[in-house]
Amino acid sequence: MIKIRHCKKINLFYLFLIFLSLAVIYLTSIKKAIANMSSSNYELQMPNLNFSSGNVSSDNYKIGFTAGQLSPGKYNSEGFRALVGFWYLKTIIPFSFSISNNVVDFGDLSFGEPQTAATTIVVSAGGAGGYQVTVEENHQLLVPSIGAMILDTTGDEGDISENNAGLWANNTTYGFGYTMYGDDVPSPFPSSGPAGNYYKQFADISKGEIPQIIMSSDKVGVNRTATLTYKVNISPMQAAGRYHNVITYIATPTY
Template sequence: MLNASYARADNYESERYRIQYGAVNIGGENSLTSGGYNLSVSLGQNAAGEFQSSGYVVKAGFQYLHSIIPFRFTISNTNMNFGTILPQVPATQQTVLTISSGGAGGYQVTAQEATPLKTLAAVTIPDTVCNEGSNSCTEGAAGVWNRKDSYGFGYNMTGDDIPSDFKNNNYYRPFPDASTKETAENIMTNENVGKNRQATVTFKVNISPIQAAGSYQTIVKFIATPGY
């Protein structure tokens, strides 16, 4: 055992052993000892960063964590075609989001629509408010949407790392509308490393009997961001 009670060093050696630490710390001490154990405490790294010299590069700090999981994001279906929609007959389409992220800070995926569903003549299908009343929904809080006389466009989510307000497949939200400067909402998030995390997005449209006929379109933007 070491006889020194305190040392400012990373490597400890004797004739029989060598203890080598992977970081330069700003402080520490042997705080608890007994006949059977020795508890040491160390604090943070005071030399984080990238350092270079001829022949070597040193990368110190959590931001240089070597990840064996590359960041990857895929969308299984990028063209949602609802075909001919009949009044009070909800139509749905699905896509699967798959993400892998090995960064120390996890990841997040956000969603936002360019506009509500609309024709070239700017006739719109409004974003859903779900069943209204106690079951109404907003861009940041899902609500029950199962009534045939509740109209609009919205989405449901199932799978990994989704918001907890999507309690089952009857819970929907409207997409935030970029044309009115609504902020994109998180739809998948995890603070930890993850591989092949998957969530299914179900798009739903329900129209009233007086909805004008036409070809309605919008763009929904999904952005995946790794954390470090």
């Protein structure tokens, strides 16, 4: 049995800084324009004291603008990014991420008879830098009480790893791994099904392996969809027991 976790993380907040000079500025009239201040973990789109700002529109266009910002530009430091004096890109597509199932149960396994199951991943991302999805396992398929494992497969030619895809077609090749197809998946996986016989291992974080990217794009997108297929095959020497691990998917937008 595989338990699946998924989460999405936002690694960037919009921070807008106003730099004021040391000189005393006397203003006879200041027009404030404050827009799009929302909450629940927090997005600020343009609170400012510039010469002018706001949203203008007609039947043919919509524009959000600021004017008069001192020291405009993009500023970076550890833990934040500031886009001063302009909207870097207004996000009109909310970030969302879903998977089709939280538990995968292969049932009873027989040696030399591979079993498969699938999870469908759907991502929408409107950030300027797109998104990525990574996957990892907490350990290989394991019976904790006796320490028995179904090892991650190395494939028919012994070249499959978490970093490298290889062929796995023989029923005398044992282990656990995955293949996939769909939008924004890495090579050599195809953009449309069927997935074929190229497989990879899940990155095992108990061994210090780095989570691997399974979907990524530097463009905005809606309902980007991929299907990941798990495969397990056991040898005649495999100990009986209830094997399980946890597969974690993490989706991250980039702004």
